[in-house]
Amino acid sequence: xxxxxxxxxxxxxxxxxxxxxxxxxxxxxxxxxxxxxxxxxxxxxxxxxxxxxxxxxxxxxxxxxxxxxxxxxxxxxxxxxxxxxxxxxxxxxxxxxxxxxxxxxxxxxxxxxxxxxxxxxxxxxxxxxxxxxxxxxxxxxxxxxxxxxxxxxxxxxxxxxxxxxxxxxxxxxxxxxxxxxxxxxxxxxxxxxxxxxxxxxxxxxxxxxxxxxxxxxxxxxxxxxxxxxxxxxxxxxxxxxxxxx
Amino acid sequence: xxxxxxxxxxxxxxxxxxxxxxxxxxxxxxxxxxxxxxxxxxxxxxxxxxxxxxxxxxxxxxxxxxxxxxxxxxxxxxxxxxxxxxxxxxxxxxxxxxxxxxxxxxxxxxxxxxxxxxxxxxxxxxxxxxxxxxxxxxxxxxxxxxxxxxxxxxxxxxxxxxxxxxxxxxxxxxxxxxxxxxxxxxxxxxxxxxxxxxxxxxxxxxxxxxxxxxxxxxxxxxxxxxxxxxxxxxxxxxxxxxxxx
Numbered sequence: 001x002x003x004x005x006x007x008x009x010x011x012x013x014x015x016x017x018x019x020x021x022x023x024x025x026x027x028x029x030x031x032x033x034x035x036x037x038x039x040x041x042x043x044x045x046x047x048x049x050x051x052x053x054x055x056x057x058x059x060x061x062x063x064x065x066x067x068x069x070x071x072x073x074x075x076x077x078x079x080x081x082x083x084x085x086x087x088x089x090x091x092x093x094x095x096x097x098x099x100x101x102x103x104x105x106x107x108x109x110x111x112x113x114x115x116x117x118x119x120x121x122x123x124x125x126x127x128x129x130x131x132x133x134x135x136x137x138x139x140x141x142x143x144x145x146x147x148x149x150x151x152x153x154x155x156x157x158x159x160x161x162x163x164x165x166x167x168x169x170x171x172x173x174x175x176x177x178x179x180x181x182x183x184x185x186x187x188x189x190x191x192x193x194x195x196x197x198x199x200x201x202x203x204x205x206x207x208x209x210x211x212x213x214x215x216x217x218x219x220x221x222x223x224x225x226x227x228x229x230x231x232x233x234x235x236x237x238x239x240x241x242x243x244x245x
Numbered sequence: 246x247x248x249x250x251x252x253x254x255x256x257x258x259x260x261x262x263x264x265x266x267x268x269x270x271x272x273x274x275x276x277x278x279x280x281x282x283x284x285x286x287x288x289x290x291x292x293x294x295x296x297x298x299x300x301x302x303x304x305x306x307x308x309x310x311x312x313x314x315x316x317x318x319x320x321x322x323x324x325x326x327x328x329x330x331x332x333x334x335x336x337x338x339x340x341x342x343x344x345x346x347x348x349x350x351x352x353x354x355x356x357x358x359x360x361x362x363x364x365x366x367x368x369x370x371x372x373x374x375x376x377x378x379x380x381x382x383x384x385x386x387x388x389x390x391x392x393x394x395x396x397x398x399x400x401x402x403x404x405x406x407x408x409x410x411x412x413x414x415x416x417x418x419x420x421x422x423x424x425x426x427x428x429x430x431x432x433x434x435x436x437x438x439x440x441x442x443x444x445x446x447x448x449x450x451x452x453x454x455x456x457x458x459x460x461x462x463x464x465x466x467x468x469x470x471x472x473x474x475x476x477x478x479x480x481x482x483x484x485x486x487x488x489x490x
Contacts, residue, residue: 090373152401
């Protein structure tokens with residue numbers, strides 16, 4: 001058997017947001033590797049071994065996937081959303097860089113519906129013009145870098161999507177993020193908190209920046225910040241396609 | 246019959262990148278509305294009327310969709326990629342804003358695999374850290390705004406994805422975009438030209454910024470620019486997850 005590693009995006013949660021491309025490779029896999037709640041989405045079957053692992057062990061998981069593929073296994077590494085957006089794809093290439101013996105393996109990355117785009121669709125079209133995606137976690141970068149990017153995104157007139165806004169281990173930083181946004185943007189700027197999009201626990205809340213509170217976000221929330229033209233129409237939030245001259 | 250409008254993303258081109266959610270609503274539609282090449286992807290069937298229209302008539306198309314839904318039709322407005330990323334979703338809400346009589350209609354936006362994420366997956370993980378999406382067309386915004394956003398994206402350390410980099414009616418601006426990038430970024434910055442991703446015409450080319458030429462892009466190309474840490478491993482391009490302190 002010739003082994004391979006495929007890093008596949010499962011989308012934000014709903015089964016009908018998993019692409020047929022991803023469903024096909026899951027049906028061929030001998031091994032599925034990933035963070036516990038994502039592996040829990042894969043139905044067990046004969047011939048398939050599930051390898052759930054904890055958060056923050058992305059590099060170990062990537063090395064394990066490469067080793068199994070080198071031994072002839074057909075390995076799918078699952079990410080929620082899209083694996084190229086703060087998911088497992090970069091971790092796999094980091095592992096590959098330090099394991100040149102595996103660089104001849106068959107490797108593929110399969111895109112998925114990333115959380116910010118599922119959330120934007122539910123809200124209307126808040127990312128309907130130029131936008132930035134920023135990971136607010138400072139596990140892998142200094143918070144000063146988060147702040148620098150926030151200010152450039154705001155001054156450049158971008159809408160923004162924030163991943164990993166807040167967690168039990170980082171309860172305070174998101175308050176600082178809101179302070180920075182208030183320094184850079186007008187008080188009426190619309191901000192949408194989208195929690196657990198496409199799952200039964202989905203909740204969307206849109207408020208003016210002046211009314212945003214840190215407690216509105218947790219680890220299952222993606223936060224969308226409009227640009228200065230973003231507005232409401234009925235129950236929707238959208239960003240116009242035009243910037244006047 | 247109760248009408249509705251659903252704006253649905255068809256993904257970048259391959260059929261197995263269309264989500265089951267979108268396939269389901271296409272099977273229920275009485276009318277499909279959209280730009281000619283996107284409507285051409287929908288298989289004709291009894292009971293379905295196809296309404297292809299030309300580029301640059303997005304608002305007319307949105308109003309027509311709302312009118313048909315108000316008359317009881319089940320209308321799917323198709324976009325390539327994701328409709329919320331430089332697609333038809335914003336145009337629909339612009340139309341809705343000026344047609345308050347339609348604000349009670351059932352409207353849904355369904356996400357799709359957007360070109361930059363399909364392209365990133367094929368290249369490796371060039372958007373594996375914070376990134377911006379910028380529409381380079383100045384049809385709906387002044388080019389000065391494009392330039393402002395490019396400079397902030399570069400100075401903020403973002404990777405970048407460019408939509409609509411170059412067309413027959415805008416043959417020269419992309420050369421100016423490359424000049425701006427060369428002012429802001431080092432010559433070795435990796436830039437990937439991804440044409441017609443997931444179709445039989447797919448071509449990906451990665452070069453250093455110093456070797457990038459305007460002719461490498463056309464209207465079917467999405468351009469991915471790494472951040473300063475983006476590098477090659479084997480045939481792949483990826484952006485590490487970390488920023489050193």
